[in-house]
Amino acid sequence: MATETFAPTESVSVGLTLPTPILQAQAVSKQFPGVMALDEVDFELRAGEVHVLFGENGAGKSTLIQIFAGVHSPTKGSIRFRGEPIELQGVHHARMLGISAVFQEFSLVPTLTIEENLFLGAELTNRGFLDKSELHRRADGILKQLGFPLRPQQRVQDLSRAEQQMVEIAKAFRTDLSVLILDEPTASLTDREAQRLFAMIEQAKGRGVGIVYVTHRMSEIHHLGDRVTIVRDGKRVATLDVAEVDDERLLQLMTGRVISQVFPKIEFRPARTLLEVSGLTTTDHSVRGLSLAVRSGEVVGLAGLVGSGKSVAGRACFGLERVASGRVMFDGQEVTGRSPRQMLDSGAFYLPPDRREEGLVMMRSVRENVSLPWLAARPFTRFGFLDRGSEQSKVRDLADRLNLQPRNIEHDLERLSGGNQQKVLLAKGLVSTVKLFILDEPTVGVDVGTRVAIYAFIRDLCEGGAGVLLISSDLPEILHLTNRTYVMYRGDLRAELKGAEITQDRVLANFFERTRA
Amino acid sequence: MKGNETPRWLTYSVPLQRLFVRIGVLPFLLVIALIVFSAMSARFFTSENLITVARQATYLAIVAMGQMLALLTGGFDLSVGKIVAITSVITALTMAPLAATHPDATAMTLTLGILAGIGAGTLVGVVNGVGIAVFNVSPFMMTLGTAAISFGIALTLTSGVPVYGLPDAFGTIFNFSRILDIPSPVYVTAGLFLVMHIFLNRTRMGRYLYAVGGNLKASRLSGIDTRFYLFLAYVLCGALAAVAGALLTARLETGEANIGAAMPLDSIAACVIGGVSLRGGVGSVGNVVLGAIFIGLIQNGMDLAQIQSYLQEVVIGVLLILAVIADQLRQFVMLRLKD
Numbered sequence: 001m002a003t004e005t006f007a008p009t010e011s012v013s014v015g016l017t018l019p020t021p022i023l024q025a026q027a028v029s030k031q032f033p034g035v036m037a038l039d040e041v042d043f044e045l046r047a048g049e050v051h052v053l054f055g056e057n058g059a060g061k062s063t064l065i066q067i068f069a070g071v072h073s074p075t076k077g078s079i080r081f082r083g084e085p086i087e088l089q090g091v092h093h094a095r096m097l098g099i100s101a102v103f104q105e106f107s108l109v110p111t112l113t114i115e116e117n118l119f120l121g122a123e124l125t126n127r128g129f130l131d132k133s134e135l136h137r138r139a140d141g142i143l144k145q146l147g148f149p150l151r152p153q154q155r156v157q158d159l160s161r162a163e164q165q166m167v168e169i170a171k172a173f174r175t176d177l178s179v180l181i182l183d184e185p186t187a188s189l190t191d192r193e194a195q196r197l198f199a200m201i202e203q204a205k206g207r208g209v210g211i212v213y214v215t216h217r218m219s220e221i222h223h224l225g226d227r228v229t230i231v232r233d234g235k236r237v238a239t240l241d242v243a244e245v246d247d248e249r250l251l252q253l254m255t256g257r258v259i260s261q262v263f264p265k266i267e268f269r270p271a272r273t274l275l276e277v278s279g280l281t282t283t284d285h286s287v288r289g290l291s292l293a294v295r296s297g298e299v300v301g302l303a304g305l306v307g308s309g310k311s312v313a314g315r316a317c318f319g320l321e322r323v324a325s326g327r328v329m330f331d332g333q334e335v336t337g338r339s340p341r342q343m344l345d346s347g348a349f350y351l352p353p354d355r356r357e358e359g360l361v362m363m364r365s366v367r368e369n370v371s372l373p374w375l376a377a378r379p380f381t382r383f384g385f386l387d388r389g390s391e392q393s394k395v396r397d398l399a400d401r402l403n404l405q406p407r408n409i410e411h412d413l414e415r416l417s418g419g420n421q422q423k424v425l426l427a428k429g430l431v432s433t434v435k436l437f438i439l440d441e442p443t444v445g446v447d448v449g450t451r452v453a454i455y456a457f458i459r460d461l462c463e464g465g466a467g468v469l470l471i472s473s474d475l476p477e478i479l480h481l482t483n484r485t486y487v488m489y490r491g492d493l494r495a496e497l498k499g500a501e502i503t504q505d506r507v508l509a510n511f512f513e514r515t516r517a
Numbered sequence: 518m519k520g521n522e523t524p525r526w527l528t529y530s531v532p533l534q535r536l537f538v539r540i541g542v543l544p545f546l547l548v549i550a551l552i553v554f555s556a557m558s559a560r561f562f563t564s565e566n567l568i569t570v571a572r573q574a575t576y577l578a579i580v581a582m583g584q585m586l587a588l589l590t591g592g593f594d595l596s597v598g599k600i601v602a603i604t605s606v607i608t609a610l611t612m613a614p615l616a617a618t619h620p621d622a623t624a625m626t627l628t629l630g631i632l633a634g635i636g637a638g639t640l641v642g643v644v645n646g647v648g649i650a651v652f653n654v655s656p657f658m659m660t661l662g663t664a665a666i667s668f669g670i671a672l673t674l675t676s677g678v679p680v681y682g683l684p685d686a687f688g689t690i691f692n693f694s695r696i697l698d699i700p701s702p703v704y705v706t707a708g709l710f711l712v713m714h715i716f717l718n719r720t721r722m723g724r725y726l727y728a729v730g731g732n733l734k735a736s737r738l739s740g741i742d743t744r745f746y747l748f749l750a751y752v753l754c755g756a757l758a759a760v761a762g763a764l765l766t767a768r769l770e771t772g773e774a775n776i777g778a779a780m781p782l783d784s785i786a787a788c789v790i791g792g793v794s795l796r797g798g799v800g801s802v803g804n805v806v807l808g809a810i811f812i813g814l815i816q817n818g819m820d821l822a823q824i825q826s827y828l829q830e831v832v833i834g835v836l837l838i839l840a841v842i843a844d845q846l847r848q849f850v851m852l853r854l855k856d
Contacts, residue, residue, distance in 0.1 A: 360732065361735050384720065
């Protein structure tokens with residue numbers, strides 16, 4: 001194996017002619033089972049520029065950078081590196097060419113030291129043995145050059161998240177770096193840490209490194225970006241110079257969707273207060289001083305970006321998060337810190353955002369999953385034994401109501417499509433009389449047909465007198481289904497919007513950090 | 518990995534694959550074993566020999582039913598062998614002095630001895646359950662630790678010497694007696710099987726054990742006390758291993774600290790061959806008993822074929838690994854058939 005040297009040299013000639021882009025995607029498509037993640041996307045990156053990739057969750061940003069980094073290969077289209085078409089064989093291959101990505105999920109071994117991690121897979125050897133002193137010297141050199149305040153012999157598991165990210169970035173600089181891909185790098189950094197990161201990016205730019213910067217934060221686009229490419233639903237919407245685009249236009253390009261007959265008209269009849277949260281702060285401080293209320297006969301939105309605390313807020317209401325202060329009232333009773341069992345029994349239902357992770361027992365049948373929260377009650381238990389017959393008839397009724405495909409309730413969930421799995425998850429809340437539904441991202445990863453069915457169900461629940469708290473990052477959902485909406489930003493409640501006030505501009509204005517207030 | 522075209526033999530064998538996905542590898546193995554051993558020895562497929570197999574398999578079947586509960590929750594229990602041992606020792610140490618001092622009160626001696634023995638074994642299960650469910654110790658370390666503790670206690674109490682002096686009635690009732698030509702331990706196993714079958718399929722607790730093993734978080738969101746069910750699995754596993762320990766003591770007519778060494782391996786093998794998933798959440802008690810019977814058949818068949826017992830260990834080990842590979846293959850085929 002060739003020993004690599006750390007040489008911050010730049011080999012692309014920057015002449016008077018337009019320089020060849022270092023990295024190019026030409027009509028790249030990526031088909032995953034059931035999903036067209038990317039649809040003929042073009043993208044180019046020049047040396048020494050920061051090219052921001054901007055879009056909503058699930059728009060295709062991640063897929064594109066994963067293709068650049070060698071994680072996936074495109075179904076169609078081609079990738080060019082310094083003008084030459086290439087076929088990346090994997091992450092290691094991309095790294096050898098000088099294309100390195102820092103994802104949100106780090107690829108570090110926590111029990112090894114920084115220097116061991118930096119050279120993992122490319123250890124320096126001397127006559128067959130590890131050359132530890134050389135490795136130490138080079139690791140130290142890289143860290144110093146980048147200005148990272150880290151010692152090479154610290155263990156990665158003892159580092160903060162920001163420091164671990166620095167190690168990831170330093171790892172990218174181990175080889176002769178041409179392209180650096182950063183996937184929402186400031187997501188978990190403090191402001192000071194983010195400033196240090198920005199300085200590092202400026203420095204890398206100066207050396208001619210091209211940077212693909214994935215983000216959904218407005219301020220960073222203007223702060224760092226040279227150009228911005230907006231993607232939506234797997235397609236490239238536009239590529240623009242950052243200097244000539246303002247926030248409003250960016251937001252419009254990111255979200256602008258055709259509002260079709262997808263959303264039902266809901267008759268809201270708000271009556272008595274079901275859920276009342278006052279001054280709620282969780283022990284991990286991801287929700288601070290939250291107050292909100294949900295009445296029967298209405299759909300209340302809880303909007304915000306991933307990490308805004310909206311999800312944690314929903315969990316805290318259902319007894320899944322530790323509450324430091326504040327209280328939760330449900331149906332006239334204080335329920336702060338109650339267990340999920342008690343919440344279910346008193347008539348609240350929580351639908352988790354990740355059905356495989358937290359929602360469903362995938363290897364068990366539809367029947368067993370649907371009845372699981374309610375087995376203790378009649379008609380499922382009779383004289384201490386399960387009544388299989390009434391369980392079957394109840395679940396079969398629900399399967400009919402939700403138009404579950406295939407209708408066989410004895411199938412295990414692995415054999416169902418994502419949309420039908422989501423229906424099963426929803427069915428769990430329809431077995432018993434539930435007064436309040438806390439739905440966290442109820443339409444994540446489902447096809448349009450299921451989406452419509454789920455919206456119709458939300459309407460039915462609301463018009464039937466239940467209260468619905470709809471937690472969602474999906475803007476159209478918030479705009480068209482709710483009669484009141486709370487917007488959260490980084491753990492704080494930013495706004496409460498009512499009726500006609502719930503517009504795209506007003507919700508989004510509170511979604512993001514703004515450059516101009 | 519290039520090309521998406523399916524090889525022709527794969528499309529032709531779809532019905533066989535579906536059968537494999539549905540029933541697992543065990544029925545195939547049972548049929549093969551019956552054919553092979555019948556061909557090798559004329560004595561194999563006789564009612565007398567099959568009753569012998571049932572008697573031999575009965576202890577393993579009971580332990581395997583307990584092991585299944587631990588596996589259902591996604592863990593396992595390596596202490597079952599030593600639970601058998603400590604049950605045997607405590608049973609014998611309780612019975613022997615009582616039999617000497619109260620030679621006429623046999624019923625009391627047997628009852629107290631069995632209760633003490635099974636109680637001791639179950640207590641190990643309780644310790645396992647507390648460690649795993651409350652203190653989040655990995656099942657591997659927890660049960661390995663309690664195995665060492667139990668073995669150490671059993672050896673200390675007996676100084677490594679078998680405990681004699683058990684009442685004759687113990688062996689007579691729980692080993693030699695036959696009803697309709699079938700030995701009494703087989704009835705005990707059958708009874709436990711029935712109870713387990715009803716428990717797992719017809720009660721809420723049984724259902725929850727599957728759910729907790731299948732997805733702990735989803736179970737919690739469904740309002741299930743997941744810790745309690747983890748605890749319960751190891752307690753019941755300990756109790757079942759203890760019952761097997763008591764029955765084995767009746768068979769040997771002595772209390773021994775050195776029995777049950779093969780139980781952890783054999784019971785896990787019986788479960789896995791019977792289609793219990795190591796990932797938790799999947800398994801049927803009927804197939805586990807069949808798995809135990811299969812291992813009994815293999816051992817018996819090899820005895821008849823005069824394969825020495827050391828070599829038998831090799832065969833069991835190979836079968837266990839093959840069963841795990843078959844389980845992986847089953848997952849793979851299942852996903853394939855889904856498309």
